[in-house]
Amino acid sequence: MKTKNVLIKGFFAAAIMLPFTQCANNRNKADVPPVATAADEVAPNGNLKIAYVEIDSLLSKYNFCKDLNELMLQKEENIRTTLNEKAKRLDADAREWERKVQNNGFASQERAQQEQQRILKQQQDLQQQQQRLSDEFAAMQQKNNLELRDSISSFLKEYNKTKNYDLIFSNSGLDNLLYAKQAFNITDEIVKGLNARYISKKK
Numbered sequence: 001m002k003t004k005n006v007l008i009k010g011f012f013a014a015a016i017m018l019p020f021t022q023c024a025n026n027r028n029k030a031d032v033p034p035v036a037t038a039a040d041e042v043a044p045n046g047n048l049k050i051a052y053v054e055i056d057s058l059l060s061k062y063n064f065c066k067d068l069n070e071l072m073l074q075k076e077e078n079i080r081t082t083l084n085e086k087a088k089r090l091d092a093d094a095r096e097w098e099r100k101v102q103n104n105g106f107a108s109q110e111r112a113q114q115e116q117q118r119i120l121k122q123q124q125d126l127q128q129q130q131q132r133l134s135d136e137f138a139a140m141q142q143k144n145n146l147e148l149r150d151s152i153s154s155f156l157k158e159y160n161k162t163k164n165y166d167l168i169f170s171n172s173g174l175d176n177l178l179y180a181k182q183a184f185n186i187t188d189e190i191v192k193g194l195n196a197r198y199i200s201k202k203k
Contacts, residue, residue, distance in 0.1 A: 052169040052180055054187040061191045064151055064198045068144045075140060079133045083126070090122050155194055 059065045097115050099105065106112040156168065168186070171177040 048166045049164060050167045050169070051163075051165050051184050051186040052171050052177055053190055054185065055170050055172045057187050058152075058191055058194075061195070062152075062198075063195050065148055068148060072137075072141060072144065075137060079137060083130055083133070086126055086129070090119065090126060093119050093122070151198075152190075152194065155197060156190070159190070159193060 097112075097119055100115075101112055106115070160168070169176055169180075171180070
């Protein structure tokens with residue numbers, strides 16, 4: 001298994017669309033410098049109040065996202081270690097069986113076949129365990145993605161009760177916004193609120 005796409009791409013249907021990317025890929029990106037708030041910005045027609053969030057920056061700074069990513073990396077490492085250890089033992093058994101066959105080390109042909117069948121059964125068991133662990137990892141990943149999405153979505157609903165934005169866009173590189181004034185960027189404000197709420201929930 002690879003660590004890529006620990007957080008799959010998704011979107012929020014109401015106030016915000018948030019394509020998710022892997023938190024780990026964002027760790028080394030430079031922090032976005034503070035910018036002017038979009039709280040008082042209004043579209044030219046005077047009817048829409050809009051803002052946007054830089055998703056890459058949000059996911060790299062949101063502590064809940066970082067904790068989920070660390071949890072997934074540890075889970076992946078545990079799976080890899082378990083499978084590697086069993087694969088090494090199985091390989092050693094197969095090599096020993098081959099050595100005994102070449103040196104007439106078995107008491108009978110039947111005994112050699114029994115040992116061969118035992119090794120083949122272990123290989124099948126290992127393959128089944130690998131599939132099971134892979135499925136468990138994928139299910140855990142999906143669960144974390146939903147929790148992260150719901151966390152951000154629920155925060156934005158509370159946040160917007162006082163901010164009253166009509167639209168909050170997501171942006172990742174040039175995926176959604178080709179151009180927007182920095183005054184409409186509320187990323188740091190959202191991250192600050194998310195982390196404050198996350199800290200209070202952990203206590």
